[in-house]
Amino acid sequence: MVDVARAAGTSQKTVSRVVNAEPGVRPETIERVQRAIAELGFRRHDGASHLRRGTSTASIGLVLEDLAGPFYAALTAGVERRAREHGYLLLTGSADGDAERAGRLVQAFAARRVDGLLIAPNLVGDEVLTANLPPDVPAVLLDRPSADHGTDEVLSDxxxxxxxxxxxxxxxxxxxxxxxxxxxxxxxxxxxxxxxxxxxxxxxxxxxxxxxxxxxxxxxxxxxxxxxxxxxxxxxxxxxxxxxxxxxxxxxxxxxxxxxxxxxxxxxxxxxxxxxxxxxxxDAAGIGSAAVDLLFERLATPTLPPRSVVVPTRLVVRRSSPPPDGASAPPVRNDR
Amino acid sequence: MVDVARAAGTSQKTVSRVVNAEPGVRPETIERVQRAIAELGFRRHDGASHLRRGTSTASIGLVLEDLAGPFYAALTAGVERRAREHGYLLLTGSADGDAERAGRLVQAFAARRVDGLLIAPNLVGDEVLTANLPPDVPAVLLDRPSADHGTDEVLSDxxxxxxxxxxxxxxxxxxxxxxxxxxxxxxxxxxxxxxxxxxxxxxxxxxxxxxxxxxxxxxxxxxxxxxxxxxxxxxxxxxxxxxxxxxxxxxxxxxxxxxxxxxxxxxxxxxxxxxxxxxxxxDAAGIGSAAVDLLFERLATPTLPPRSVVVPTRLVVRRSSPPPDGASAPPVRNDR
DNA sequence: GGTCCCGATGACAACGTAGTCATAGGGGGG
DNA sequence: CCCCCCTATGACTACGTTGTCATCGGGACC
Structure with missing residues (x-):
């Protein structure tokens, strides 16, 4: 911004105003600054902006068991879609069955100051997460409950x-x-x-x-x-x-x-x-988007009690489940 | 760090030294600082650290067509594995066939100061990327070439x-x-x-x-x-x-x-x-890890000419490809 | 003409961290 | 006993950005 200001013959603060579209800058000044931005190829440094503003980083971290499996892929897609709707970026990592690796991911995400964590690895015990998860970073457990029910969770039915x-x-x-x-x-x-x-x-x-x-x-x-x-x-x-x-x-x-x-x-x-x-x-994608919803609700209202969301399943009848040999299907019971 | 320093009865700079395991701090001082860190639940702010150091953010951005497809999921897994081996974190986003969305992702990743971009969306034309990709951010195109061959690329054979x-x-x-x-x-x-x-x-x-x-x-x-x-x-x-x-x-x-x-x-x-x-x-995972390799080579040596890597495919013969009716397989030709 | 006010702009500090340099204290060699 | 050097530590500043407040010029109003 300092370089842009010099090129535009203005102050660095005015460049900041133009970049953030703040009111109270003369149109011709805006014009000059924008030309300088284009010439110099200036991009704002989001990290510095977040640092100064003290605001969130508009990002969430997703820890998975593995990235390639179809269930986790669909879940990731659900998470990413909903996160993007909120203007959030997604950091992903897979634990690959290694609890220590999961812990390192949690710490790395927390050090990057993600606004929240979504934690799905199924093979990793709670202890690693409670040891690595800072108390001030909201987390949602996916596809697995937490033992002490201290965090939000989203489960399949x-x-x-x-x-x-x-x-x-x-x-x-x-x-x-x-x-x-x-x-x-x-x-x-x-x-x-x-x-x-x-x-x-x-x-x-x-x-x-x-x-x-x-x-x-x-x-x-x-x-x-x-x-x-x-x-x-x-x-x-x-x-x-x-x-x-x-x-x-x-x-x-x-x-x-x-x-x-x-x-x-x-x-x-x-x-x-x-x-x-x-x-x-x-509904893997539904689990993912429900988890993001829980996370945003908690960010908005940190005092909420821990919640547990159960996402329904759906029976898809195909031909691998016929009646046993010699039996025809009995009439459907009416009591359910 | 200032709070930790106050609690440990030392200066912020010494806390920084302890956090970064710099030499020249007395063992008992280290001890005091670490206790204060534990008590206060201090975590270093990576963003501020990167800002001050002027170093890279140790992260790369991956733009995909969609996150749920098996090809992209395997590719992502290959990328993430190799990136993690280098201590890098992975940001992911999907374009879902929308060129504008792909452009926004590229810009968002660039503003976060990722060290490089991996760009795979197949439905998006070059024009969006050249319009959005800052010249100083190295990028590797995956599964699709660039028209002007200005960037590295990894393709299936x-x-x-x-x-x-x-x-x-x-x-x-x-x-x-x-x-x-x-x-x-x-x-x-x-x-x-x-x-x-x-x-x-x-x-x-x-x-x-x-x-x-x-x-x-x-x-x-x-x-x-x-x-x-x-x-x-x-x-x-x-x-x-x-x-x-x-x-x-x-x-x-x-x-x-x-x-x-x-x-x-x-x-x-x-x-x-x-x-x-x-x-x-x-070899979707191989494409992903090859792309990460290209990216790191370019980060190490920015002056490299653009390279194109072709990842071989493998024919897996099963039973859906028998000889045509009435024909038996002729002898295998020996000229290849 | 003086005062007030408003629009436009800039100077300065601070976010959390790490590099640079200075300083205090202590031990060894002359 | 003095000087030098080394170890441990702290003060200060800069990274790129934005919030706060001050300043400057000009027009409207009395």
């Missing part, structure tokens, strides 16, 4: 979504349903398993020996599926995208009767599979 | 990848191959079409009436496919992910003989489709 899957299968006549979950270090894996157990209990369905949670190795899946076949299982619910794909691979390479299958979380090509996969679709 | 697909089909005995491309406003759509024409010419294959480029409406695809069937087409190459999916949907809802199909760009579930789809896989 895991329990309800799994219940949708179980009820759908039960209404089609399945009486022996299994659950295949991902690594139990994922909170969502455990949460959805619990939802599965609850929904089965509500339906009076047995679950003993029908639940498998853990790292998705082909061996574990093969063992689980063959055990289930022996137990008369006719339908499987998979607890996330990766579990769905793992089961599909297993079934793909194997002959014999195919259990009905409902997958939690939508797959891009679900309707092109053979058979097209019935899924419980999560 | 579109021509070579399409040639891989054509040669693969030709070697299996196909003599009448068609190309289905996405909206021709995408530079990659046109580039891959040209690659298709060149590869067919090299093989002596006719292309008249076998190339369809444009918005992927079901109507256009149906018209193209039925036209091709009349022309004796036995194999189709699709020019990107969306074209592959569109064609798969069309084939899925239609009976009759199924042409062989090779898709440009990998699909997550390609091997679970029926039949599993032969693809030309792009």
């Amino acid at each position: 895991n329990t309800g979504g799994i219940a949708q899957a179980v009820h759908h299968l039960a209404e089609r006549g399945h009486r022996s349903i299994a659950y295949l979950g991902d690594d139990e270090r994922f909170w969502t894996s455990r949460q959805r398993r619990d939802g599965f157990l609850a929904a089965c209990a509500e339906r009076g369905l047995r679950t003993e020996g029908r639940v498998s949670l853990g790292v998705l190795t082909p061996e574990r899946i093969a063992a689980a599926v063959s055990g289930w076949a022996a137990a008369g299982v006719t339908a499987v619910v998979t607890g996330n995208n990766r579990a769905s794909v793992a089961l599909l691979h297993h079934l793909h390479e194997r002959t014999g009767p195919r259990p009905a299958h409902v997958g939690f979380d939508e797959l891009d090509l679900a309707d092109l599979l053979d058979p097209p996969l019935t899924t419980v679709a999560q | 579109n021509t070579g990848g399409i040639a891989q697909a054509v040669h693969h089909l030709a070697e299996r005995g196909h003599r009448s191959i068609a190309y289905l491309g996405d909206d021709e406003r995408f530079w990659t759509s046109r580039q891959r079409r040209d690659g298709f024409l060149a590869a067919c010419a090299e093989r002596g294959l006719r292309t008249e009436g076998r190339v369809s480029l444009g918005v992927l409406t079901p109507e256009r695809i149906a018209a193209a496919v039925s036209g091709w069937a009349a022309a004796g087409v036995t194999a189709v190459v699709t020019g990107n992910n969306r074209a592959s999916v569109a064609l798969l949907h069309h084939l899925h809802e239609r009976t009759g003989p199924r042409p062989a199909h090779v898709g440009f760009d990998e699909l997550d579930l390609a091997d679970l489709l029926d039949p599993p789809l032969t693809t030309v896989a792009q």
Whole structure:
């Protein structure tokens, strides 16, 4: 601005006025300053401006588990869209399963003075965040709750979504349903398993020996599926995208009767599979934009109590979940 | 730092020394300062630090077409990983097909004083970027060249990848191959079409009436496919992910003989489709990390001439590209 | 003509940090 | 015992910007 002022034959303060479109500058002065700005290629230094103004940086930080997965990509898109609507910029980073890395990201974002943080890594425990998150930086947890409920959070309706899957299968006549979950270090894996157990209990369905949670190795899946076949299982619910794909691979390479299958979380090509996969679709973009909304509300009113938003899921019935062999779908119950 | 200094009974400058681990501070002083930092919850203001130091902000800006697509998600992951290895933070934004929005993103990133820009939106013309990109901010174009070759660029080997697909089909005995491309406003759509024409010419294959480029409406695809069937087409190459999916949907809802199909760009579930789809896989993450490498090289040596990096593709043969009916695969030619 | 007021502009300080240089205190060598 | 040098520390200033207040000139009004 000093250089521009010299070129325009005015003071640095007047340049500031022109740059910020403040009133009370003569039109011809504005003209001179703008010409000088164009000639010198001047750009305002936003960092210095924020420093002096003491205002926010109009940016938020997003910590993810990984950037490439479709769920996180859709979530990021939802976050970025809503943030941009507010004129905010988005900083992103992925933890890649490393709690220390997540902590460093949180600290780096905080040092950049982001206005708030959105924290989604599923494999990282609370302790790292509470150790790294400065108390004056508002944060929203995504897709996972905080243990002490001190922060806002946005969750998928895991329990309800799994219940949708179980009820759908039960209404089609399945009486022996299994659950295949991902690594139990994922909170969502455990949460959805619990939802599965609850929904089965509500339906009076047995679950003993029908639940498998853990790292998705082909061996574990093969063992689980063959055990289930022996137990008369006719339908499987998979607890996330990766579990769905793992089961599909297993079934793909194997002959014999195919259990009905409902997958939690939508797959891009679900309707092109053979058979097209019935899924419980999560609204990843909706989770992202809801989180941004929570964050802005908290920035406006820091004294709000911690809130928890549950984003509904949607059952997308395709052809992978027919009634079991020999049974036709019973009439739909009317009590729900 | 002033507050910390008061609490520690020292000067602000000594706090700065402790924070930056500068030598020449007595251990007990360090101790006192660190205690005060912990008590007050002090964090250094990175923006002020960068301002005073006059150094870079250790951040780069990434402008994408959209954040949710699998190609862009993988690309972002590659960028973020490499940037983090250098201790850089990543700002992201999507243009969503809007050139003006892309320009605003470029300006916002430049005002934040990012050290460099990575620009990937495929639907946006050069003019917006040249109008918005300050000459002193290094930029790398991704997945699309610049018209005037003034900036570095990283491209997929579109021509070579399409040639891989054509040669693969030709070697299996196909003599009448068609190309289905996405909206021709995408530079990659046109580039891959040209690659298709060149590869067919090299093989002596006719292309008249076998190339369809444009918005992927079901109507256009149906018209193209039925036209091709009349022309004796036995194999189709699709020019990107969306074209592959569109064609798969069309084939899925239609009976009759199924042409062989090779898709440009990998699909997550390609091997679970029926039949599993032969693809030309792009290395999206490799494109991203190569772009970051180019950027850092230019930051180190601003006088480098503009460079163009072509990232190779990889043909993944699956079962959607068998020889045409009645033909067995001829022996593989040895001249290549 | 004097006073008041308003529009336009500039001088100065401050945001939080780090570089430069000065200074105080202490120990060793002459 | 004096001087020198080294260690530890602090005062001051600048980075680029904006808020505050002062100043200057001119026109309107009495």
